[in-house]
Amino acid sequence: MACEVLTQGFLFPNEIEVLWSLMIVLYPYITGLVAGAFIVSSLYHVFGRQELKPVAKFSLVAAFAFLMFACTPLLFHLGHPERAFNIMFTPHFYSAMSGFGYIYAFYLVLVLLEIWFVFRPDIIARAKSSTGALKALYWVLALGSMDDSEEALRIDHKITLVLAAVGIPSACTLHGYVGFLFGSLKSNPWWSTPLMPVIFLMSAIVSGIAILIVSYYVIMVIKKQPVDNTCLKSLYDFLWGFFIIDLTLELLNELTMIYAQSQSYPIIARLTGEKLLFSYEILQLAICSAVPLVVLGFVSLKSMSDTMRNRLGLICSALILIQVLAMRWNVVIGGQLFSKSLRGLTSYAPTFLGREGILVAFVLFAMPFVVMYLFNLILPLFENKGEEAQG
Amino acid sequence: MVTSRRDFLKQAGWTVLGGGLIAAFVELPAGRAHASAGGRTHLYAYVVDTHACIGCGKCVEACRAENRVPEDAYRTWIERYTVYADGTVDVDSPHGGEKGAAALGSKNIDRSFFVPKLCNHCKEPNCVQVCPVGATYVSREGVVLVDEKHCVGCGYCIQACPYGARFINLTNHVADKCTWCYHRVLKGLTPACVAVCPVGARQFGRVQDYHGPVGKLIKEARLQVLKPEMGNKPMVFYKGLDKEVR
Numbered sequence: 263m264a265c266e267v268l269t270q271g272f273l274f275p276n277e278i279e280v281l282w283s284l285m286i287v288l289y290p291y292i293t294g295l296v297a298g299a300f301i302v303s304s305l306y307h308v309f310g311r312q313e314l315k316p317v318a319k320f321s322l323v324a325a326f327a328f329l330m331f332a333c334t335p336l337l338f339h340l341g342h343p344e345r346a347f348n349i350m351f352t353p354h355f356y357s358a359m360s361g362f363g364y365i366y367a368f369y370l371v372l373v374l375l376e377i378w379f380v381f382r383p384d385i386i387a388r389a390k391s392s393t394g395a396l397k398a399l400y401w402v403l404a405l406g407s408m409d410d411s412e413e414a415l416r417i418d419h420k421i422t423l424v425l426a427a428v429g430i431p432s433a434c435t436l437h438g439y440v441g442f443l444f445g446s447l448k449s450n451p452w453w454s455t456p457l458m459p460v461i462f463l464m465s466a467i468v469s470g471i472a473i474l475i476v477s478y479y480v481i482m483v484i485k486k487q488p489v490d491n492t493c494l495k496s497l498y499d500f501l502w503g504f505f506i507i508d509l510t511l512e513l514l515n516e517l518t519m520i521y522a523q524s525q526s527y528p529i530i531a532r533l534t535g536e537k538l539l540f541s542y543e544i545l546q547l548a549i550c551s552a553v554p555l556v557v558l559g560f561v562s563l564k565s566m567s568d569t570m571r572n573r574l575g576l577i578c579s580a581l582i583l584i585q586v587l588a589m590r591w592n593v594v595i596g597g598q599l600f601s602k603s604l605r606g607l608t609s610y611a612p613t614f615l616g617r618e619g620i621l622v623a624f625v626l627f628a629m630p631f632v633v634m635y636l637f638n639l640i641l642p643l644f645e646n647k648g649e650e651a652q653g
Numbered sequence: 654m655v656t657s658r659r660d661f662l663k664q665a666g667w668t669v670l671g672g673g674l675i676a677a678f679v680e681l682p683a684g685r686a687h688a689s690a691g692g693r694t695h696l697y698a699y700v701v702d703t704h705a706c707i708g709c710g711k712c713v714e715a716c717r718a719e720n721r722v723p724e725d726a727y728r729t730w731i732e733r734y735t736v737y738a739d740g741t742v743d744v745d746s747p748h749g750g751e752k753g754a755a756a757l758g759s760k761n762i763d764r765s766f767f768v769p770k771l772c773n774h775c776k777e778p779n780c781v782q783v784c785p786v787g788a789t790y791v792s793r794e795g796v797v798l799v800d801e802k803h804c805v806g807c808g809y810c811i812q813a814c815p816y817g818a819r820f821i822n823l824t825n826h827v828a829d830k831c832t833w834c835y836h837r838v839l840k841g842l843t844p845a846c847v848a849v850c851p852v853g854a855r856q857f858g859r860v861q862d863y864h865g866p867v868g869k870l871i872k873e874a875r876l877q878v879l880k881p882e883m884g885n886k887p888m889v890f891y892k893g894l895d896k897e898v899r
Binding site: 273276339353356362447450597598604 | 725726727730732743744745746748749770779781782783784785786787788803804805806807808809811812813814815816817818819820821826827883884899
């Protein structure tokens with residue numbers, strides 16, 4: 263039985279306990295990273311941003327790794343995870359949620375296909391240069407197709423282009439859809455806004471770019487390899503641009519609520535001013551939005567040394583990652599902290615242990631990185647300049 | 654005849670697309686039957702007389718006993734509204750009003766009254782619309798029910814209900830709510846809460862039975878529903894609903 267929950271004012275008796283927990287905060291967060299990482303890979307594959315080549319493969323695999331674990335928080339939350347596939351076997355198409363299984367599955371197949379085509383030359387090269395069990399493994403990964411002629415690679419490239427192009431609206435659908443799950447609930451004035459899908463989408467893109475910047479930098483430091491400064495500079499520029507749009511939409515949403523002063527506004531004002539004072543006003547807006555907005559502007563527009571740019575860019579990316587996590591928290595948890603009677607507030611603090619606790623959240627968030635590590639053991643996430651030179 | 658791979662893929666694509674479209678059109682009417690009021694009969698309605706309710710809590714107690722409602726969860730509850738002379742409003746519902754209400758303070762009171770609440774068994778229920786697996790549905794009689802063997806326990810219906818009428822039952826981990834005592838209604842009985850109400854503040858019956866307690870009220874009295882702006886078209890009607898009630 264849960265411990266006594268601190269409440270203020272009047273709540274309907276079934277509203278005392280917050281239903282959607284930390285796991286439901288993590289779910290849109292991880293899903294957002296997928297969409298963002300995929301967009302970066304598409305900037306290279308579709309829009310030909312050559313400077314992003316160093317992270318093109320990595321971003322695609324990152325999207326896949328996060329996608330693999332995007333659903334797991336939901337499984338930890340469901341009352342009956344063993345019935346999870348009911349959503350695909352007996353979908354109720356009038357429900358916004360019923361499409362998730364199909365959108366997710368479609369996107370997973372698409373990303374997997376694109377990975378296969380992008381990595382096919384690597385797979386064939388490794389199959390040819392290895393022996394024994396490893397050779398067999400790469401032969402299986404190549405699905406027996408060892409043709410790496412110029413013509414075959416040209417077709418591969420064409421297919422990759424199509425997959426990446428289809429992937430962009432798919433990524434947007436996947437995350438816009440997650441926002442729609444919240445935005446379409448008219449019962450909740452904190453969620454119910456047509457801006458919600460767009461805000462979720464934009465924040466997904468910025469979080470995806472930010473996680474790539476941080477991960478790329480950290481991995482290069484671990485591998486003791488130099489970072490590609492042109493690539494990072496381009497990522498900072500994209501990050502700043504998308505963040506401006508994201509933040510503008512978030513502030514517009516807030517401003518509309520303040521200006522409209524609808525029936526629900528008094529409780530919303532108490533929600534943001536009391537319950538979400540730290541996580542929303544201070545963390546999400548004052549620290550993690552204002553600082554990156556200004557500093558990334560300098561990083562993008564002002565000339566400075568690579569070291570200084572990377573330091574500032576890295577700090578801003580980390581802040582934006584926290585900003586988006588805070589945004590997910592404030593939306594998901596915040597929307598459940600006030601009563602639908604609009605007369606009272608409740609509290610929520612995640613437990614450390616337990617099925618939906620902080621420890622599980624950390625493990626689930628770490629798992630995509632484990633997948634990326636394992637992937638890198640089999641196929642190269644980054645072009646190894648030293649290896650190329652030796653080859 | 655030899656079919657080329659390109660032709661085969663083309664034909665397969667059209668077959669899948671065509672099949673999908675047919676399946677979608679076959680599915681739609683069934684989906685609509687669940688999701689909207691189209692063609693469905695709403696046989697029953699529930700009327701609450703807020704002037705009559707004395708807040709004794711017998712209804713909440715009877716509901717818990719009849720439906721084995723877990724502790725700290727409520728299929729029905731009673732709210733007490735107290736409007737003070739200075740315009741402030743207090744609302745309370747300790748233990749869902751199951752143990753009655755505490756005495757009011759000495760502050761200058763303009764009016765105080767009780768409002769029983771329960772699932773509104775809406776004609777256009779949000780909860781049914783959002784259930785991703787179709788576990789929440791509307792019965793032939795218009796009663797909103799949950800298939801506890803099919804519900805995945807995602808809680809989307811709970812978020813979608815504007816009235817706070819749903820909860821996760823921690824004994825079977827699925828969504829739970831008032832069924833208007835469907836098992837009793839099918840036997841021609843009234844819901845337990847209606848049966849035990851000592852003052853007749855809760856009434857249940859057929860909408861079309863104009864000589865019955867509910868049909869006559871719906872036809873003649875000026876009744877209101879909770880949160881009409883939501884567009885859910887509740888089938889629980891209130892007599893004497895104060896503007897402070899949400």
